[in-house]
Amino acid sequence: MIHLLLNASRSTKRFIALSYDVFAIPVAMYLALALRHGTFSIKTTEAMYLMVAITVIITTVAFVKLGLYRAVVRFMTSKAFSALALGIGVSALTMATASFLIPANIPRSSVIIYFFTAFALLGTPRLFIRSVVTQLSKAKSEPVIIYGAGQQGIALAQALSSSNQFRPFAFIDDDPKKQKSSIHGLKVYSPLNLSDLLEQQHVKKIVLALGRTSIQQRKLLIEKLAENNLEVLTAPSVPDIISGKARIEEVREVDIEDLLGRDQVDARADLLQESIHGKIVLITGAGGSIGSELCRQALLQQPEKLILLELNEYSLYAIEQELQQLNEQYQLNVPIISILGSVQKQNRLETVFRTFKVQTVYHAAAYKHVPMVEHNVVEGVRNNVFGTWYCAEAAIAAGVERFVLISTDKAVRPTNVMGASKRMAELVLQALAKRQTDTLFCMVRFGNVLGSSGSVVPLFRKQIKNGGPITVTHPDIIRYFMTIPEASQLVIQAGAMGKGGDVFVLDMGEPVRIVDLAKKMIRLSGLTERSLKNPQGDIEILFTGLRPGEKLYEELLIGDNVEGTEHPRIMTANEVHLTWPETHNLLNRLDKACHEFKVEDVISLLLEAPAAYNKQGECPDWVLNAGRV
Incomplete structure (x- = not known):
């Protein structure tokens, strides 16, 4: 019966609700x-019937005006029940006025009693239907445990309570x-109880x-949780919720940065602004993984102009649209x-640089995919x-002024060839x-960045x-990883410290075995390795x-001749180089x-x-080998 009601058309539901109210108001x-007189034997008069008719008509009109028949009962909120209370208040006032003008000669206290009987008869079915629908939807939703009973956890629990998914x-x-207490009807357990909880309730x-x-x-906690064959999800960060990028209920997979990253050193504002703030900045390869993040970071430092140079039309369009939104969001007007x-195209580049009086260039344009460049040597x-x-x-x-x-x-x-061509560029x-x-x-x-194209x-x-299956090239292959935002901020800060010909090396942290990364990602998905x-x-x-x-491992330094800088995550290397005539000849x-x-x-x-x-x-x-056939 309840399913027939829920699946009926909107017009049918409105008719049922209206019919019920027309019936329930006289009963109330x-x-x-009856409550006022203490007996169910009520002597009725024509004036009383007229009073009832007037009250029913005006009450239903008030309900229509208040939008009670437009509200979907299963999703009724406290606002809708406030509107219902207001409508019943209008109904009680109508009853009192009609009984006085007709007159129907009813006790004045019965009007007050009517407010509560009407609210019970009109509100209870609506609450009942909402409760039944909620229980039906929750029966199909997946149970989840929330790790963290702080403000973010409480807000998440409230948001998920109206979710059909979790x-x-x-x-x-x-x-x-907080342990052994109850928050919003949910018990708070100690991490020591997690294994027992999972066995008893089959939470995944x-x-x-x-x-x-x-x-x-976070890294230590996630690795510990992954041992329980749990799928580990995460709530959006508070800054993302505040900025509107995400809603609290939008849980997602754990960012791999949480497993591979390290606590970032706060960026130095003076170094970030040194080569950007108030300057005309151009970024080549602006639509790529690193180039696009450099654009975002540069925009936040409020350059006089930000110029994006990109070969791929769609990539250029996409980053331009994103930057324009950032411009509006932070009212930067850049x-x-x-x-x-x-x-x-050197002539094209020189014309662009001269026309816009470019002061700082970040050169991120390059072919970076190793096998692709191996197969296309000349273009690489x-x-x-x-x-x-x-x-x-x-x-x-x-x-x-400055070229990074x-x-x-x-x-x-x-x-x-990719690595050799980049060393040649250096x-x-x-x-x-x-x-x-x-x-x-x-x-x-620097090394690999998380989430880049080809990562x-x-x-x-x-x-x-x-x-x-997950495909890994070799069981012993290792790589350094860094987040794109951290890498981009460090690039800008290192570039600001340059004195001419400097080779800066970023501290990439500890190397990661790729096969270990694959195993962790399997466990974090709540799955097991076959x-x-x-x-x-x-x-x-x-x-x-x-x-x-491809190499089994990557290095950041050619020799041991490395020195620290004023930034703890940036080093400088003194490495072999050629004179200009030698370079030009080559x-x-x-x-x-x-x-x-x-x-x-x-x-x-x-090689030379x-x-x-x-x-x-x-x-x-490809072309070389095809020509040999």
Whole structure:
């Protein structure tokens, strides 16, 4: 019966509600008089019938005006019940007025009694239906435990109480003062009770509501929870909720940053602003993972103008739209100029730099995907080496004050063309820094960033959702990881410290074994690894072999000649470099080899350069090998 009522059309539901109210109002009036007289034998008159009719008509009109028949009963809130109380108040006033004017000669106290009988008869069915629907929906929703009984946890419990997806079952909290208490009907347990709780109630998900807990504490807690084969979710951060980016009930998978990250050192405002605030800033590769974050960070420092240079039209459009929203949100009023173009067009670059009087350039444009560059050697070298050279020459010609190259740890003793080309780009800037002093050149070297295009993290997530297997190239492969915002902030701060020709190296923390990362992500999804020891597991890890040019581990320094800086996460390396004539000669020969598409000559010249390039096996360039057939 209840399902028929809930699935009926809106017009049918309104008719049923109206019919019930037309019936219930006279009954409430009768009960009020019966309670007043102490008997159910009420002597009626024509005046009383007229009073009832007037009260029913005016009450239903008031209910219509108050929107009570537009409200969906199952979702009625306290506001709707306030409107109901107001409507019943109007009804009682109508009853009192009609009985006086007709006159119906009823006791005045019966009007007060009528208010309560009417509220009981009209409100109770609505509450009953809402309660039944809530229970039906909650029976289908999944029970979750909330870790953290603080303000964020309480707000999350309240939000999930009206959710059809999750049902808060209990709190877990480390604070002994909160344990064994009850908050909003949910009992607070100690973390020591978690295993028993899971066995008894078959809960498979836990949602973290940890407030401002440090990343290190979150990391330890998440790893401990993952041992229970629980799917670990997290509530949105307080800043995201305040800014409107997320709602409290939008629980999501745990950010892998919580497992791999470390507590960030607060950025120094003076270094962030040094090369940006009040200046005209241009960012190449503005639509890429690092480039787009550099754009966001630069915008917040309020440059005079922010110029985005990007080859990919959609990527440029997407970051421009996002930055315009940030501009409005924070009322920054920074002019944002989007330029479509390639860093391989020196005349175009020089024209842009001169026209807008660019003062600071962050050069993030590059091909960074190792196997892709291995298969497309000439284009990789053209973009990474010559794109950097042409951009740097254009900056010198246009009088740019500061030029910061975004480099990579793969430039250190590279085993692939991508790394060798980035080391070659570093050598070009080092030589240009010695050739002139008007434009200050420096470069910032760091490892993998979480969530970038090509990162293993989104790939692993996708593979887990598809039921596996997770593909890892080698059981011993390790990588350094850093969040994109932290890396971008450190790039800006390092660039501000440059004195000319500097190679800055970011502190990437501890390296991570990729296979361990895969195993953690499986456990965090509430699943188990399928292996010889556990053939009934959910997700298999498959080793596919190292890709062309891939190393087991990456380094950040070529030699041991490293010094600290005024920033604890930024170091500077003193490394070998060439004079400009030597560099220029090498570039000219490299240009000729690229122009004639002599891939093997390009490889030979990269090996000749002081880049410590250690070529692995045969060159897998697609065009070169197709031409040999």
